[in-house]
Amino acid sequence: MPQGTFCNTTPIGTEDELKALLGDKGGAQYYEEMKELDVDSDAIAALLEKTCQSRIRTWLEICAHCGMCADSCFLYRVNDRDPKQVPAYKIQSTLGELVKKKGKVTNEFMRHCVDVAWSQCTCCNRCGMYCPHGIDMGVMFSYLRGILNSQGFVPWEMKIGSGMHRVYNAQMDVTTEDWIDTCEWMAEEYEEEWPGLEIPIDKEDADIMYTLNAREPKHYPEDLAEAAILFHLAGENWTVPSTGWEQTSLSMFAGDWAACKMQVESVYNAIEKLRPKRVIGTECGHAHRATVIEGPYWAGREDGLPPAPYIHYVEWVAEALRTGKIKIDPEKKIKEPVTLQDSCNYVRNHGLAKATREIMSYIAEDFREMGPNREHNYCCGGGGGFNGIGKYRKERNKALQTKRDQILATGCKLVIAPCHNCWDAIRDLEEEYEIGIRWSFLKPLLIKMAIVPDHLKLPEE
Amino acid sequence: MIAFLTGPMLWVSLLVFFGGLTVRAVMYVRGLSWQLDRVAYKPHMARGLRGAVHSIRMWLIPGGTYGWRQQPFMAAGFFLFHIGAILLPLFLIGHQELLQMAFGFSLPTLPSSVADTLTVLAIIGGLMLAIRRIALPEVRILTTTYDWFILAISVAPFVTGFIARLHLGNYDFWLTCHILTGEAVLILAPFTKLSHIVLFFMSRGQLGMDYNIKRGGAKRETAFPW
Numbered sequence: 001m002p003q004g005t006f007c008n009t010t011p012i013g014t015e016d017e018l019k020a021l022l023g024d025k026g027g028a029q030y031y032e033e034m035k036e037l038d039v040d041s042d043a044i045a046a047l048l049e050k051t052c053q054s055r056i057r058t059w060l061e062i063c064a065h066c067g068m069c070a071d072s073c074f075l076y077r078v079n080d081r082d083p084k085q086v087p088a089y090k091i092q093s094t095l096g097e098l099v100k101k102k103g104k105v106t107n108e109f110m111r112h113c114v115d116v117a118w119s120q121c122t123c124c125n126r127c128g129m130y131c132p133h134g135i136d137m138g139v140m141f142s143y144l145r146g147i148l149n150s151q152g153f154v155p156w157e158m159k160i161g162s163g164m165h166r167v168y169n170a171q172m173d174v175t176t177e178d179w180i181d182t183c184e185w186m187a188e189e190y191e192e193e194w195p196g197l198e199i200p201i202d203k204e205d206a207d208i209m210y211t212l213n214a215r216e217p218k219h220y221p222e223d224l225a226e227a228a229i230l231f232h233l234a235g236e237n238w239t240v241p242s243t244g245w246e247q248t249s250l251s252m253f254a255g256d257w258a259a260c261k262m263q264v265e266s267v268y269n270a271i272e273k274l275r276p277k278r279v280i281g282t283e284c285g286h287a288h289r290a291t292v293i294e295g296p297y298w299a300g301r302e303d304g305l306p307p308a309p310y311i312h313y314v315e316w317v318a319e320a321l322r323t324g325k326i327k328i329d330p331e332k333k334i335k336e337p338v339t340l341q342d343s344c345n346y347v348r349n350h351g352l353a354k355a356t357r358e359i360m361s362y363i364a365e366d367f368r369e370m371g372p373n374r375e376h377n378y379c380c381g382g383g384g385g386f387n388g389i390g391k392y393r394k395e396r397n398k399a400l401q402t403k404r405d406q407i408l409a410t411g412c413k414l415v416i417a418p419c420h421n422c423w424d425a426i427r428d429l430e431e432e433y434e435i436g437i438r439w440s441f442l443k444p445l446l447i448k449m450a451i452v453p454d455h456l457k458l459p460e461e
Numbered sequence: 462m463i464a465f466l467t468g469p470m471l472w473v474s475l476l477v478f479f480g481g482l483t484v485r486a487v488m489y490v491r492g493l494s495w496q497l498d499r500v501a502y503k504p505h506m507a508r509g510l511r512g513a514v515h516s517i518r519m520w521l522i523p524g525g526t527y528g529w530r531q532q533p534f535m536a537a538g539f540f541l542f543h544i545g546a547i548l549l550p551l552f553l554i555g556h557q558e559l560l561q562m563a564f565g566f567s568l569p570t571l572p573s574s575v576a577d578t579l580t581v582l583a584i585i586g587g588l589m590l591a592i593r594r595i596a597l598p599e600v601r602i603l604t605t606t607y608d609w610f611i612l613a614i615s616v617a618p619f620v621t622g623f624i625a626r627l628h629l630g631n632y633d634f635w636l637t638c639h640i641l642t643g644e645a646v647l648i649l650a651p652f653t654k655l656s657h658i659v660l661f662f663m664s665r666g667q668l669g670m671d672y673n674i675k676r677g678g679a680k681r682e683t684a685f686p687w
């Protein structure tokens with residue numbers, strides 16, 4: 001059987017296809033079909049010829065096989081230094097072989113590549129910092145995922161994720177109506193407590209356009225309300241777009257580059273339509289990676305930049321605290337020891353370590369760094385789609401031990417994680433290992449600590 | 462034999478070496494693509510180049526990076542071997558005499574005591590790299606016959622040259638071995654992993670540009686902490 005009903009080379013195109021795929025619980029049939037899926041060697045060879053150029057070819061060729069990257073990879077360390085987890089080994093035995101054999105590989109080999117690409121690398125890019133030749137295995141694994149995806153070899157959840165983007169322009173089934181309803185509902189819900197609170201939709205020429213993660217309207221609508229409250233407190237002139245509000249990209253984790261382009265263009269179109277002075281994204285790492293760092297390239301923007309200045313939520317918070325747009329009540333600062341998760345996606349890969357430290361200096365009395373930290377921090381354990389793939393749950397849970405031990409070493413019971421993926425991973429690690437910690441985004445903490453200016457207070461107060 | 466090896470053969474080796482490596486470097490740069498690499502090289506060239514220089518520089522300083530500091534044994538082996546591998550072929554008095562004969566000019570030379578020390582250290586460095594390949598499971602799993610060949614052929618000119626210099630055994634034999642292995646390195650360099658002699662600068666430079674252009678160069682207040 002060359003192409004399965006569910007596992008095949010055709011991306012999801014319609015809502016019905018998506019629902020059918022979702023109906024295959026846990027991907028039972030999907031993974032059975034994958035075992036029979038044909039490998040189109042000529043297509044792989046052609047793709048490699050076209051896309052595997054200087055940079056990656058050179059990386060594969062000049063790798064000194066020195067193993068300096070081994071210790072840099074948290075997955076190597078946490079899996080008892082299994083030599084099979086050495087970054088260079090992982091990539092040479094997958095992408096390296098694929099290139100060497102010019103795509104003439106077996107179905108079994110492809111499935112092995114799937115396991116390695118999605119369960120032995122979170123694309124955190126840490127290894128690239130420790131390789132003397134500057135070889136970045138995270139970049140190569142992301143590239144490998146794209147090749148595997150083009151042949152239909154992709155974990156079930158990843159196919160669903162990128163299918164969601166293709167069907168709904170969002171990582172979850174949130175339609176435009178759902179989204180607008182949620183905005184209106186949240187504005188109403190919180191208006192009583194915050195007189196004058198609004199969630200303005202499609203306002204043109206605002207100072208700020210806000211974009212977010214579909215999980216927020218779908219499962220945590222309070223997060224949207226909290227964003228609104230903080231913009232309200234800071235007196236910002238802001239808006240959300242009715243379409244193009246979804247900033248994340250599970251298609252990036254899936255290696256579905258066409259879907260990545262569609263997704264990010266929906267956001268850029270909103271920017272071009274509404275002409276905000278700048279765009280602010282929610283507390284999410286991979287959303288920032290997808291829309292601010294990689295997105296411009298998917299969309300073919302030669303300057304490598306989004307259509308308007310586009311910043312991460314932590315940059316806005318740091319600025320709001322610095323300029324006094326939001327003032328913290330000294331009495332309400334966090335007194336207990338608190339630590340901070342550095343998201344690889346915007347810290348290692350976008351240099352925002354300073355912004356979060358600045359925030360901590362305003363809100364925490366006893367801020368304790370994890371070690372290592374900043375650019376050198378370890379992945380939370382669930383990045384690159386790892387969190388969401390049922391088949392690799394065991395491996396993911398093992399991977400969480402790195403962060404568990406980093407947190408335990410700080411002695412803190414509270415972890416601030418301004419990243420959805422990291423937040424999930426830390427929640428799951430508490431569930432799995434019960435070390436008695438709490439975790440939080442910044443928004444709810446800031447609202448508790450902020451001084452409410454008189455004109456925004458409830459009349460009775 | 463020796464006359465041929467230090468005459469026409471030397472010419473050929475040097476030509477292949479310099480010509481070949483230049484071609485590799487040019488091909489590398491030509492194969493870069495802002496779309497495939499997802500790095501907007503041209504619009505941010507100045508910032509990119511600063512990142513490239515920083516990335517290369519830090520890795521050429523012993524202890525300059527987290528990587529070198531965390532792996533002192535590796536760092537020692539690497540620098541001991543490479544300092545010799547670069548300085549000795551260029552500044553050895555014997556080589557300069559050849560240069561003088563062939564081209565009528567020469568570079569400054571190393572005093573022989575320094576040259577001898579560097580040679581011994583380079584051989585020790587090479588041995589340290591070999592020991593890692595045997596002793597460490599994470600290096601063993603990566604090591605192929607090809608790696609052993611490259612390491613052996615790279616260390617061979619130093620070992621054979623040193624034996625000849627000490628006049629152990631048959632001088633002409635060891636000298637011939639020295640010249641042969643030395644020229645083998647030159648000729649093989651463009652076609653093997655030894656091409657890293659230039660591609661190291663390309664690859665390191667590229668990642669430096671990547672970080673300085675796309676991955677936070679405009680946001681980070683300090684240079685990237687390699």
Ligand code: HEM
Nearest residue numbers: 064066132133539543546547590611612615646657658661
């Ligand atoms: C500017 C020139 C050069 C630079 C920047 C450079 C850089 C490097 C780097 C970064 C590595 C990887 C780390 C390691 O495995 O030690 C390496 C490995 C190596 N280099 Fe070079 N190299 C240069 C010239 C040479 C030359 C001239 C030779 C040979 C004569 C050479 C032979 C080797 C060998 C054999 C290895 C592998 C060592 C091992 O087995 O671990 N290199 N080089």
Ligand code: SF4
Nearest residue numbers: 063064066067069131
């Ligand atoms: S550190 Fe770099 S050169 Fe050494 S094995 Fe790892 S990827 Fe290869």
Ligand code: SF4
Nearest residue numbers: 073121124125127138
């Ligand atoms: S990118 Fe991260 S997870 Fe992947 S191999 Fe490198 S260090 Fe390991």
Ligand code: SF4
Nearest residue numbers: 285344345380383421
């Ligand atoms: S989830 Fe967070 S820590 Fe993990 S890879 Fe992504 S950004 Fe990094």
